[in-house]
Amino acid sequence: MLTDKEKDDIHKEMNQYPYPEATCIDALKVVQYHRGWISDDAVEDIANELKMTVDEVDSVATFYTRIYRKPVGRNIILLCDGTSCLVMGYESVYEYISKKLNLKFGETTDDKRFTLLPVSCLGDCDHSPALMINDDHYNNLTVNKIDEILEKYL
Amino acid sequence: METPLTQYIKPDRLPPGIEDYKKAGGYSGTIKAIKEMSPSDIKTLVKSSGLSGRGGAGFPTGVKWELVPVDANGNGYKYLVANADEMEPGTFKDRYLLEGNPHQLLAGMIIASYAIGAQKAYIFLRWAYKKAEAIIRKAIAEAYDAGYLGNNILGTGYDLDIYIHSSAGRYICGEETALLNSLEGKRGIPRTKPPFPAISGLFGQPTAVNNVETLCWISHIIEKGADWFRKLSLTGEGGTKLYGVSGRVRNPGLWELPMGTTMREIIYDHAGGMLEGYKLKGVIPGGVSTDFMIESQLDTKMDFASVRAAGSRLGTGTMIVLDDKTCPVAFIHSMIKFFAQESCGWCTPCREGLPWVEKILASFENGTAKYDDIEILEFHTQYMAPGNTFCAHAPGAMEPLQSGLRYFREEFVRHINEKHCPWR
Secondary structure, three states: OOOHHHHHHHHHHHOOOOOHHHHHHHHHHHHHHHHOOOOHHHHHHHHHHHOOOHHHHHHHHOOOOOOOOOOOOOEEEEEEOOHHHHHOOHHHHHHHHHHHHOOOOOOEOOOOOEEEEEEOOOOOHHHOOOEEEOOEEEOOOOHHHHHHHHHOOO | OOOOOOOOOOOOOOOOOHHHHHHOOOOHHHHHHHHHOOHHHHHHHHHHHOOEOOOOOOOEHHHHHHOOOOOOOOOOOOEEEEEEOOOOOOOOHHHHHHHHOHHHHHHHHHHHHHHHOOOEEEEEEOOOOHHHHHHHHHHHHHHHHOOOOEOOHHHOOOOEEEEEEEOOOOHHHHOHHHHHHHHOOOOOOOOOOOOOOOOOOHHHOOEEEEEHHHHHHHHHHHHHOHHHHHHOOOOOOOOEEEEEEEOOEOOOEEEEEEOOOEHHHHHHHHOOOEOOOOOEEEEEOOOOOOOOEOHHHOOOEOOHHHHHHOOOOOOOOEEEEEEOOOOHHHHHHHHHHHHHHHOOOOOHHHHHHHHHHHHHHHHHHOOOOOHHHHHHHHHHHHHOOOOOOOOOHHHHHHHHHHHHHHHOHHHHHHHHHHOOOOOO
């Protein structure tokens, strides 16, 4: 079941489209914002709300990289492995984070504090290497900046 | 030197609010357009300026608008969409405009919408641009309060709403028909053309999709004219261009320079040249779907025609520099890995071909590649050439691979001979 707050948020988004199905991506984002990820139940809830089939909603949910169909940690580290960041040495940043948190790309810490994911570009190419945690960008990264950045996220 | 697009952008300061922007004359082109000009006057003026699409394809903007039927209103709306998806690795120019001066974009969008008869407009925004999203939302609210958006804009009887859709990822959504599917809430898969979006676009209605940098020009061109615009450039293609450089240069960044500024001037004068101890080995001129250029081509003028004549594409004009201490195979592998991941999966050559190419490139890096693999890679650059795939995604991926195989063949062979990456 969608909560009243989730329903409200979805209906606000609906105003900018001529029919409800067009809200599908926004609805997935709304529910993910409240629940952290999109479970099978969440797909069904959205399908009911938008009068779509479960398969239709899931086909959309599984297409987009920023919709998570598996549980994720409280904070998501998106580390750019794009071309500019490769040149500027993202690999050493990856190794440091990976060792510190005992994580590979795609994994979540046991305490659910962090999920580490690769991302192909954040638009920070002139200040690479770059990463994003939740909605915050960090760039011109060096290994010795990482501890301080991670400490902000509990 | 005039820098119309970036003149009010002060890095690390808040963008101008609507009052400041109005005082600076920022909306005067918009007022002139919707109060004094007919839609066809605007289209003619923009066409005569020679403004071409700054998203990378370089299609003439005025012509694109003229393709939208004048009387096709029918039962529904016509739409304008600002393509702010900017997801090609190495590209960060629209972000600067979005965060730095959102009203410049809105001023242009109002004119563009009026010119094609659109009553609804969307900004399709890259998911990672959270700061830009907040800035644009605030600017849109200010524009409604000031009577520049909504019903009966400035008493002219013209109605326009602008909405923002923040994407959920996937590079393919920058392709205009995939973008339209995504904006309709669907999977972002490109559509068959024809029908072109001008005839049947968003929600099946006539639609124009323009890049952010393109739209930011419109109010300036209306205010100052086509001649002024053409004279800003060093070549036949008008205007200035946002050029960017990333990689191992002294001063990576973004600059607004006359269209046709040479690659050498951009990399050496503006980006400060290579960092101490690094040599320039190649340049990806405009996003990872463009062919490599090499040192002997540094004097190429960075406009659409000149870069095309040099065997590549201007694309977005934001360059990535490959240096001698970065493995060219790893550099190409990173681009192909991106394209393989971002394939929408709709057509077989792209869905199957790109991951295959990616695996072969990985085998070079881990020292297991064979001599035949170079031929297999070359075969794929033909197999996924334009015309063999549903959209331009895979052909774009093949551009840096085919030129990379040509320019850095020796480095590919070294990986095979030495059975490991010589750079590691």
